Amino acid sequence: MTTPANILVGTASWADKGLIATRRFYPPGCNTAEARLRHYASVFPLVEVDSSWYALPSRRNAELWRDRTPAGFTFNFKAFRVFTGHPADASVLPADLRTALGARPGDRYSYRKLPGEVIDELWRRQMDALLPLIDAGKFGALLFQFAPWLRRDRAGQAHVGDCVRSATDAFAAARPGVEPPLLAAEFRDRSWFATPAACIDTLDRERELGLVNVVVDEPQDWRNTIPAVWEVSQPKLAILRLHGRNEAAWGNSAATSSASRFDYDYSAAELATLADQARMLALDAKRLHVVFNTNREDQGPRNALGFIDALAG
Numbered sequence: 213m214t215t216p217a218n219i220l221v222g223t224a225s226w227a228d229k230g231l232i233a234t235r236r237f238y239p240p241g242c243n244t245a246e247a248r249l250r251h252y253a254s255v256f257p258l259v260e261v262d263s264s265w266y267a268l269p270s271r272r273n274a275e276l277w278r279d280r281t282p283a284g285f286t287f288n289f290k291a292f293r294v295f296t297g298h299p300a301d302a303s304v305l306p307a308d309l310r311t312a313l314g315a316r317p318g319d320r321y322s323y324r325k326l327p328g329e330v331i332d333e334l335w336r337r338q339m340d341a342l343l344p345l346i347d348a349g350k351f352g353a354l355l356f357q358f359a360p361w362l363r364r365d366r367a368g369q370a371h372v373g374d375c376v377r378s379a380t381d382a383f384a385a386a387r388p389g390v391e392p393p394l395l396a397a398e399f400r401d402r403s404w405f406a407t408p409a410a411c412i413d414t415l416d417r418e419r420e421l422g423l424v425n426v427v428v429d430e431p432q433d434w435r436n437t438i439p440a441v442w443e444v445s446q447p448k449l450a451i452l453r454l455h456g457r458n459e460a461a462w463g464n465s466a467a468t469s470s471a472s473r474f475d476y477d478y479s480a481a482e483l484a485t486l487a488d489q490a491r492m493l494a495l496d497a498k499r500l501h502v503v504f505n506t507n508r509e510d511q512g513p514r515n516a517l518g519f520i521d522a523l524a525g
Contacts, residue, residue, distance in 0.1 A: 219494050220286055220352075221520050222258030223512035224453075224505040234509045246280050253281040256516060258288070258352065260503045265290035265357070267304045268334065269341040278348045287345050288352040288396075288451075288501060292338055294323050294331075295375055297359035309333065323371070335382040343386060346393055352501055353394040353424055353449060354379065360400040364410060369417065372397065376421045394449050396424035405438050418445035427493065429486065430455040431462040442493055450497035452490055454478070454515070456506040475508040478515050480522070487522035 226249060231237060242251050252259065261269065269289060277287065294300050299322045302315035309330055313321070323331065338354075345351040356375055362368045376395055383392045397418060399405070404414045418425050425445035429452070430437050444450045456476025478486070494500040504515045 216491065216494060216523065218498060219490060219500045219502060219523065220258040221502045221516050221523075222256040222260065222286075222504075223516050224260040224503055224507060225262045225512075226252040226259050228507055228512075230507070230509045231512065237510045237513045246276075249277065249280045253285050255513070257284060258286045258501055258503070260288045260290065260355070260505075262290055264341075265293050265296070268292050268306065268337050271341045271344060274341055274344040278344045278350055281350065283349075285350055286352040286501070287350055288503070289342060289354050291354050291356045291375070291379075292334065294321065294326070294334060295338070295378075296356050297323060297362045297371065305334075306337065331378075332382075335378045336385070339379060339382040339386060342393065346387075351393055353396045353451065355396045355398060355426065355451070357398045358400060362399070363401050364399075364403040364406075364414060368401075368403075372417070372423075373421060376423065394424055394446065395422070396426050396446075396449070396451050398426035398428060398453060399438055402438055405441055411441060415441070415443055415445050422446060424449050424451055426451045426453055428453050428455060429457070431457055431459045437462070442489060444493065444496040447496070448498050450493050450500045452486075452493065452500065452502045454486070454502070454504050454506065456511075457482075472508075474506050475511070476506045476515075477511055478506070478518065480518065483515070483518045483522040484525070487519060487525075490519075490523070 227245065232248070238248055238251055242248055263269070299320045302310050302313070302317070302319040302321065305315065305321070313330065342351055342354070362371060379395055380392045403410065405411045415425060423445060425441065425443055427440050427442055427450065428438060429440055432439065456474050458473065458476045461472045461475060490500060490502060502519060504512045504519070506512055506515050
């Protein structure tokens, strides 16, 4: 099967326990982290690293992933949760920073409550961990999946701008004179796209900051969802993230696990429609990344392969 050259398709993570346990995507004998990544990269040209949201990524892992994937393979990373407006338990912070903070078990920290020097150090480590992949030409974008309570108000817009400046400055300190990596924004409060005027303002702000607008496919009519805004804000890259359309689980507070909220098999007809929309989006960007976040068992790879088939059809 072939796809348009500027459209890369993949999934959000390649090492979910449920995916491995099905034994349907990984062949017999594919039992190590290295073997699984090598197999994944033989099937798809793109993957999103989800673990970097839960804790800062490590430079050592980035070096291993660089060496275990072929030329042209691309990694997108989720930004660390503190940067996206989510609180973090002290346990997920680096040990030396916990000591500097005098953190105790159960302490929680947010972006606004951390000392400025700690925030600066977290940014430095976030960008430093990505350098092996950036230097190898295997890095796509750093995705900020902002908290659902980050609204399109003065504070929300200021936070987005601060994230862009801080990430850019941290990279510039590590690689002076080198073009910074792309940054992408996925908003999760409807205020960013609630009205035509809000939509125009948000896209204009993304263009001003150089941010990639993330187009989402997800259930609607919930406060923590936004419409699919099929617009390109950064000509170098567009991103389409597909969360599935599981209406019942999405708004169900009892369905707390991602395996429940993102439990969805796209139909052939849905994938065909999405493929048509993706082709149009890709006309306005140098490259389009399509990431399936449906992650119950092997749904991600199955949906992604179905989408590739629809693109080729």
